[in-house]
């Protein structure tokens with residue numbers, strides 16, 4: 714018999730998404746993105762002179778992402794400061810965003826992106842990428858497009874999009890497979906694909922298709938949030 718999602722959502726149904734641009738006045742660019750109870754904020758500073766000087770690249774500016782899951786964002790207080798997990802997520806976020814950026818006009822500089830997770834209920838790296846992408850656009854960094862990100866995966870044998878934390882701990886049947894993806898706007902170019910668990914090839918394609926559909930929704934939400942900000946400012 715087919716299983717039901719613990720959250721009660723349809724298998725192709727993401728949580729309620731929300732986005733806002735311009736939330737941190739002192740940053741050069743900032744944005745918030747949420748999937749249900751997962752809330753990420755991103756602040757962009759730069760391009761600014763990179764120190765120490767030996768790290769500078771005279772050909773281009775560099776992107777430096779720092780992802781942080783705040784202590785109070787999870788049920789068991791998280792020890793403050795960096796961890797292996799936060800370093801991995803910072804790095805994959807950098808790789809997910811770099812393909813849309815053009816930093817060649819800013820040699821010897823760095824663009825710093827700070828991502829803070831205020832509340833975590835799974836999908837924090839994907840919410841962080843969505844927020845960071847909008848914050849970079851808000852900062853006026855030259856970009857060829859936005860990056861849209863969501864996690865897809867499998868609960869037992871059923872492909873499901875945007876799992877929450879309870880679903881990430883699903884233990885029935887084949888258990889849970891988690892596959893965060895990121896892609897460039899409405900294109901077929903993927904900039905992130907991670908896989909935790911197992912998935913057969915035909916379900917992999919189903920999962921990507923499901924993720925694509927939600928990424929298109931995210932793209933609209935991001936563009937609307939950016940538009941709304943410019944209308945308020947005008």
Ligand code: CDP
Pocket residue numbers: 782787788789791798833834835836837838839864878881891893
């Ligand atoms: O958040 P994301 O799904 O991108 O990454 P994850 O490493 O698969 O973490 C899944 C979830 O586990 C997080 O979103 C949190 O809800 C939870 N978590 C936690 O409760 N305490 C931690 N120290 C790390 C993660």
